[in-house]
Amino acid sequence: MPDEWVTKESGHMSLQGEWTLAHYSDLKGALDRQGNISSADSISLNGLKRLDTAGAALIVELIGVDKAKQVAEWASELPKEQQALLVRIAEAMDTPLDIQHQTPHRITDALASIGQSMAGVWSQQRQLLAFVGLVLATLLPLLLRPHRWRFTATVAHIQQSGLNAVPIVALLTFMVGAVVAFLGATVLADFGATVYTIDLVAFSFLREFGVLLAAILLAGRTASAFTAQLGAMKSNEEIDALQAQGLDPIELLVLPRVIAMLISLPLLAFVGMISGLVGGAMVSTLSLDISLTQFMTTLQKDVSVTHFLVGLSKAPVFAFVIAVIGCLEGFKVSGSAQSVGSHTTSSVVQSIFMVILIDALAALFFMEMGW
Incomplete structure (x- = not known):
């Protein structure tokens, strides 16, 4: 058959x-x-x-x-x-399947890996610079049109990124202030200069630790939140829906977060400075036989307001960089849960790196200026 x-x-x-x-x-x-x-x-x-x-x-x-x-x-x-x-x-x-595999070489592979990493960093910095320009180009014209300001969204982000972060910032800086005072007194006691522990704590927290610790905490807490929120919207095609309706995602989603960070971080830096000084005062009173009155008198006599202004002047720069990086990484999400996680991690790493880099450059600048 x-x-x-x-x-x-x-x-x-x-x-x-x-x-x-x-x-x-x-x-x-x-x-x-x-x-x-x-x-x-x-x-x-x-x-x-x-x-x-x-x-x-x-x-x-x-x-x-x-x-x-x-x-x-x-x-x-x-x-x-x-x-x-x-x-x-x-x-x-008809396509041949016998692909010739090159013999791996440790030196060339290491150099290739370094080259790929450097090319990735260069591309990443170019994208960040372009996104900063886009945010500024959207923000500056909007300042002259108050009827388009998104007050509700901005206030909500101030509560999430600023007000809710006050306890953790205050607690961390208080403990670091106590540790700095204790370690400083341990070293200065050998020279009979224990009283200069007050100057050490004041200078370190007013110029560096107060704003730096607050910025690092927000980089890990808020930048990751911004990336996860915008990444979820990107994966759900909500950002595409906004653009289809003729709305600008930068104006609606990015600017409220940037403005909220510009308001929140200087206030948190101030809270960090005060908490650090309180931690140092507590250790001085309990362990170094330095009364609170002596602590306040020495602080007023030896520490000028310039150190406070120098430290606080870095807060808006840190806030802008953290917010922009968090939003940019959120827009880079491709749509999968793995992409959201990887870009969230990247936003935290980039934010902390940029904060420390800018702080180091600022320290060199202020030192050369004699401030």
Whole structure:
């Protein structure tokens, strides 16, 4: 009894029926029973009703890659779509699979890895600079149009990024202030200069630790929140929906977060400075026999307001950088949960790195200026 899909008579082979994945095992068995095509002088595809990738692969194996590529010449009656499928399968099967693998070399691989990392950092900094320009170009014209300010969103972000962060900032800076005072007194006691612990705590927290610790905490707490929020919106195509409605995502989503950070971080830096001084005063009173009155008198006499202004002047710069990096990484999310996690991690790392870098450059600048 002849097979349903393959018939072979007088040196002529004819293929008919549905050559699809659903009949793959039956097609394979029919071809095995018919033997090699070399005994057939010609082949006809007129009877093919349906053809998919699985069936096309069997036909190409049967007739050979070269003949399959020339199917338009000897099977012109076959529909164009099926001819194109056979040609495509033949081209894919003709691709050599023996790929030459280069022998790994530690030095070249290390240099290549360093080069890729540097190229990635350069591209990342260019994107950050471009996004900063875009935010500023949107923010400056908006300052002259108060009716477009988003007060509700800004106040909500101030509460989330600023007010809710007061306890953790105050607690951390209080403990660091106590540790700095204790370590400073331990060293200064050898020189009989324990009283200068007050100056050490005051200078360190007014100029550096107060604003720096607050910025690092917000980099880990708020920048990651901004990235996760915008990343979730990006993956849910909510940002695309805003653009489709003619709304500007920078104005609606980024500027309220940036403005909230510009307001919150200077206030948190002030809280950090005061908490650090309180921690230092507590250690001085309890362990160093320095009364609170002496602490306040020395602080007022030796520490000028310039140190407070120098430390507070860095807060808006840190706030802007943290907010911009957090929002930019949120816009980079591709749509998967893994992408949200990786960009959230990247935003925290970048924010902390940029805060410390800017703080170091600012310290050198203020030192050269004599402030």
